Amino acid sequence: MLADQQILRIPGPTPIPPSVQRAMAQPMIGHRGQSTSDLFARIRPKLKRVFGTEQDVILLTGSGTAGLETAVVNTVAPGEEVLVIVTGAFGERFMKICKAYHLTTHVLQVEWGKAANPELVKTFLKEHPDVKVVLSTFCETSTGVLNPVKQLAAAIREVSDALIVVDGVSCVGGVETRMDEWGIDVMVTGSQKAFMLPAGLAFVAASERAWRKIESNSQPRFYLDLKSHRDNLAKDTTPFTPALSILFGLEQALELMEEEGLEEVYLRHTLMMKMVRAAFTAHGIPLLTTEKDASPTVTAVAPADFDAEVFRKKMKSEFGISLAGGQGHLAGKIFRIGHMGYCSAADILQLVSAIEIDLMRIGKSIELGKGIGAAQQIYLNERVGQL
Amino acid sequence: MLADQQILRIPGPTPIPPSVQRAMAQPMIGHRGQSTSDLFARIRPKLKRVFGTEQDVILLTGSGTAGLETAVVNTVAPGEEVLVIVTGAFGERFMKICKAYHLTTHVLQVEWGKAANPELVKTFLKEHPDVKVVLSTFCETSTGVLNPVKQLAAAIREVSDALIVVDGVSCVGGVETRMDEWGIDVMVTGSQKAFMLPAGLAFVAASERAWRKIESNSQPRFYLDLKSHRDNLAKDTTPFTPALSILFGLEQALELMEEEGLEEVYLRHTLMMKMVRAAFTAHGIPLLTTEKDASPTVTAVAPADFDAEVFRKKMKSEFGISLAGGQGHLAGKIFRIGHMGYCSAADILQLVSAIEIDLMRIGKSIELGKGIGAAQQIYLNERVGQL
Structure with a gap:
C-alpha cells in the first residue's frame, strides 16, 4: 500500500484542508495583542452566519463535551428539572452531564437509528410542566440520525417555556442551521467536524431568552461561564488563553465556506449523503x-x-481508509461513514469504489460497479441544468 | 465545488505526501555544516538502490532539463556524432540540446505513441559507426510510451561502443530501473515525478565507462560539470548551493519508498496503469x-x-481534477493522466468514477460504472491470494 496515504472517513475528526493547515502553521503571536483582537473581529460576523444567529458565537478552548457542559451549567439552575432527548450515545452524554450536576433529569429514549418525534416531546412536556430546559442532539453521530430540531423547537414552544439546548457538534457548518428563526436557545458545536479543523475549540451561541437565564443563574462555574466569555468577546478578546493556532485555521475555514457559499456547502453534504445511501441500497x-x-x-x-x-x-x-465502528450496543453491528467538512463528491466516489472492492475481498459477492453507478447517477441527477 | 480541493493527475509535478511536505518545512540549516553532510550520507545509498547502480547518484539543483543538458555536455565531446531516438516531445528536447551544442545530430524518428524498436536502432548504428553517444527517453511523458531501454541498450551494445544516455525523468522511482545490469551509461531523472517532490533537483548517475569519457571530455562546462559534483559528493557535499528543503523532502520520500518496498512501488504503478487502461477500454x-x-x-x-x-x-x-493536454502535434487531440508517485489504486478509482460522470456531463452517452467495474476487477485479479 502507498505509504503515508491516510483517508479519513470517520465522523470526526475530519480531514483538514491544505490552506487551513497552512494558516495554522503561522507563527505564534501574543493572545493579548492587537493582532489577536483583529482576528476575533474578523471571525465573529462570519461565525454568526453559520449559526444563523444575530448573537455572538462564544469561542471556548475545549472539546465538544466542554461545549455541552457549558450549555448545561449556564442554562440550568441547581436542582431544576430537565428533559434530555436521547437518540444515541451523544444524547446519553447530555444525560450524564445533567446527572453529574444532580439535576432532576427526565429522559425521552428514542430507538437508536430513529429521529425524535416532536409530538412525543410535546406530550411529555405537557405531563411535566416543571421542565426548565430541553436538551437534544441535532446530528446524533453514533447513529447518523439528524433530529428535526426546527420541528422539535416549534413543538416545545407550543406547550412550554423551557429553554431549548441543541448539540450541533457533528453537523453545524455542514447542514443548514437557523438558530434564531427556529427558536433554538443554545446551539453548541466543535471545531473538528464540519468546520474542518482539529479538535480544541467549542462554539456556543445563546438566544436573548437564554442570556436572561444565564445572567441570573446561580449554578457555580468559572472556566465555562458564558458571561465572562461574552463580555470579553465583545471587546474581541477571551477571558482565558485561547487555542490560537486553531483560531488561525478557523478564519481560513470560514473563508473557504464563504468562497464555496454556505448554501452550496449544505447542498454538497446532502449530495454526499444521497450518493453514499444510493450505493449501499444498490447492493441491498x-x-x-x-x-x-x-x-x-x-x-x-x-x-x-x-x-x-x-x-x-x-x-x-x-x-488506508478509516471508517468508524458502532458505539454502545451497536458496537460490532454497524460501521459509520463520515462525509462532512473537507470531503467532496469525488471523495465519495473513491470511497464507494473502494468499498465495493473490499466487500469482494472479504468474501461478499456483489456486482462490481453497481453501487458506484447508483452514486454517479445521483450526482448527475442533482447537477442537471448546472454548468 | 469544495473549495481548496485540487487533485493533481498530470504527469508531473505530482502530489507531495504529507510527511514529505512536513520534512521540507524543517528550519533552514547551513549547507556547509555537518548536518547537511550527514543528510547526504543518508541519502546516497538509498538513491543508488532506486537507480539500480553501484555508482553515486549526483544531485544537481536544477530541473530535469538541466539534468539532460548535464548528460549531453559531460558525455559528448565538441563536434562528435550523436544519435537521438525521438519518440515524442522529450526526445525532441534531447535533440535541441545536442543541436544547441552544434553536435552532428542524427535523429531516429518514431511515430508518437509508439516505442522505439531496438532492431531499427541497431541497423542505424551499423550504418553510422561514428556515433559516440545514443540518447533515448525512457518514459516519453508526451505520449505515455515506455521505451524498452533494457533491450535498446542490449541491441546498441551488440554493434557499437557508443555511450547510452537515458532520460528517465517521468519514470525512475516508479518503474524498475537497473542501470548497471542493463548497461545504461547515464541515467537522468527529476524530483517532481515519481520521487514525489517539488521540481528543483535533477539526479544523474554515470557508469564507469561514462566516467572515463567525462574525465577526458573537453566540452566547456562549469555548473553542470559532473566531475566537480562527483568529487564533492564523495565528501558528502556539493560544489554549489543545493536546494536544501527539497533534499529534506528527498530523504523522507526515499524513506516512504523503502517503507512500501521498491518492488511494491513498481507493482503499484503497473496496477494503476492497468486499471486506467481497463476503464477506458471498457467504454471503447x-x-x-x-x-x-x-x-x-x-x-x-x-x-x-x-x-x-x-x-x-x-x-x-x-x-478540481487536473489532467494534462497533448503536446506538439497532439495538442487538443489527446489528454494525459499522470499516475505516479504519491498516487494509489484508491486515487485511480476516484479518477475513473469522476471521468465517467464528466463524460456524461459533456454529452457522451456511456454506461455508468462500466469502466470503474473493469478497473475494480483488475485490482481484484492482481490481489488474488494477497491478504
Whole structure:
C-alpha cells in the first residue's frame, strides 16, 4: 500500500484542508495583542452566519463535551428539572452531564437509528410542566440520525417555556442551521467536524431568552461561564488563553465556506449523503436510518451478511481508509461513514469504489460497479441544468 | 465545488505526501555544516538502490532539463556524432540540446505513441559507426510510451561502443530501473515525478565507462560539470548551493519508498496503469499506446468522439481534477493522466468514477460504472491470494 496515504472517513475528526493547515502553521503571536483582537473581529460576523444567529458565537478552548457542559451549567439552575432527548450515545452524554450536576433529569429514549418525534416531546412536556430546559442532539453521530430540531423547537414552544439546548457538534457548518428563526436557545458545536479543523475549540451561541437565564443563574462555574466569555468577546478578546493556532485555521475555514457559499456547502453534504445511501441500497446492504431521518454528515451501515469489523479493518489495511465502528450496543453491528467538512463528491466516489472492492475481498459477492453507478447517477441527477 | 480541493493527475509535478511536505518545512540549516553532510550520507545509498547502480547518484539543483543538458555536455565531446531516438516531445528536447551544442545530430524518428524498436536502432548504428553517444527517453511523458531501454541498450551494445544516455525523468522511482545490469551509461531523472517532490533537483548517475569519457571530455562546462559534483559528493557535499528543503523532502520520500518496498512501488504503478487502461477500454475510448508500449506512470487517451480540451476543463471545474493536454502535434487531440508517485489504486478509482460522470456531463452517452467495474476487477485479479 502507498505509504503515508491516510483517508479519513470517520465522523470526526475530519480531514483538514491544505490552506487551513497552512494558516495554522503561522507563527505564534501574543493572545493579548492587537493582532489577536483583529482576528476575533474578523471571525465573529462570519461565525454568526453559520449559526444563523444575530448573537455572538462564544469561542471556548475545549472539546465538544466542554461545549455541552457549558450549555448545561449556564442554562440550568441547581436542582431544576430537565428533559434530555436521547437518540444515541451523544444524547446519553447530555444525560450524564445533567446527572453529574444532580439535576432532576427526565429522559425521552428514542430507538437508536430513529429521529425524535416532536409530538412525543410535546406530550411529555405537557405531563411535566416543571421542565426548565430541553436538551437534544441535532446530528446524533453514533447513529447518523439528524433530529428535526426546527420541528422539535416549534413543538416545545407550543406547550412550554423551557429553554431549548441543541448539540450541533457533528453537523453545524455542514447542514443548514437557523438558530434564531427556529427558536433554538443554545446551539453548541466543535471545531473538528464540519468546520474542518482539529479538535480544541467549542462554539456556543445563546438566544436573548437564554442570556436572561444565564445572567441570573446561580449554578457555580468559572472556566465555562458564558458571561465572562461574552463580555470579553465583545471587546474581541477571551477571558482565558485561547487555542490560537486553531483560531488561525478557523478564519481560513470560514473563508473557504464563504468562497464555496454556505448554501452550496449544505447542498454538497446532502449530495454526499444521497450518493453514499444510493450505493449501499444498490447492493441491498441495509442502512441504520431511513432517508427521512438521515444526516447529511454521517451514514451508519448495518450489514446483515458480513462482519462490520472485518470490513473496517480491510478498508484500513487495503486502502488506508478509516471508517468508524458502532458505539454502545451497536458496537460490532454497524460501521459509520463520515462525509462532512473537507470531503467532496469525488471523495465519495473513491470511497464507494473502494468499498465495493473490499466487500469482494472479504468474501461478499456483489456486482462490481453497481453501487458506484447508483452514486454517479445521483450526482448527475442533482447537477442537471448546472454548468 | 469544495473549495481548496485540487487533485493533481498530470504527469508531473505530482502530489507531495504529507510527511514529505512536513520534512521540507524543517528550519533552514547551513549547507556547509555537518548536518547537511550527514543528510547526504543518508541519502546516497538509498538513491543508488532506486537507480539500480553501484555508482553515486549526483544531485544537481536544477530541473530535469538541466539534468539532460548535464548528460549531453559531460558525455559528448565538441563536434562528435550523436544519435537521438525521438519518440515524442522529450526526445525532441534531447535533440535541441545536442543541436544547441552544434553536435552532428542524427535523429531516429518514431511515430508518437509508439516505442522505439531496438532492431531499427541497431541497423542505424551499423550504418553510422561514428556515433559516440545514443540518447533515448525512457518514459516519453508526451505520449505515455515506455521505451524498452533494457533491450535498446542490449541491441546498441551488440554493434557499437557508443555511450547510452537515458532520460528517465517521468519514470525512475516508479518503474524498475537497473542501470548497471542493463548497461545504461547515464541515467537522468527529476524530483517532481515519481520521487514525489517539488521540481528543483535533477539526479544523474554515470557508469564507469561514462566516467572515463567525462574525465577526458573537453566540452566547456562549469555548473553542470559532473566531475566537480562527483568529487564533492564523495565528501558528502556539493560544489554549489543545493536546494536544501527539497533534499529534506528527498530523504523522507526515499524513506516512504523503502517503507512500501521498491518492488511494491513498481507493482503499484503497473496496477494503476492497468486499471486506467481497463476503464477506458471498457467504454471503447481509444488509448494512444498499446499495452506493450505503455508506461506505468502516464496514460495518454485519444478520444474519437469527444473534445479532449472540453473534457479536461470539465474535470477541473467539476471535481478540481487536473489532467494534462497533448503536446506538439497532439495538442487538443489527446489528454494525459499522470499516475505516479504519491498516487494509489484508491486515487485511480476516484479518477475513473469522476471521468465517467464528466463524460456524461459533456454529452457522451456511456454506461455508468462500466469502466470503474473493469478497473475494480483488475485490482481484484492482481490481489488474488494477497491478504
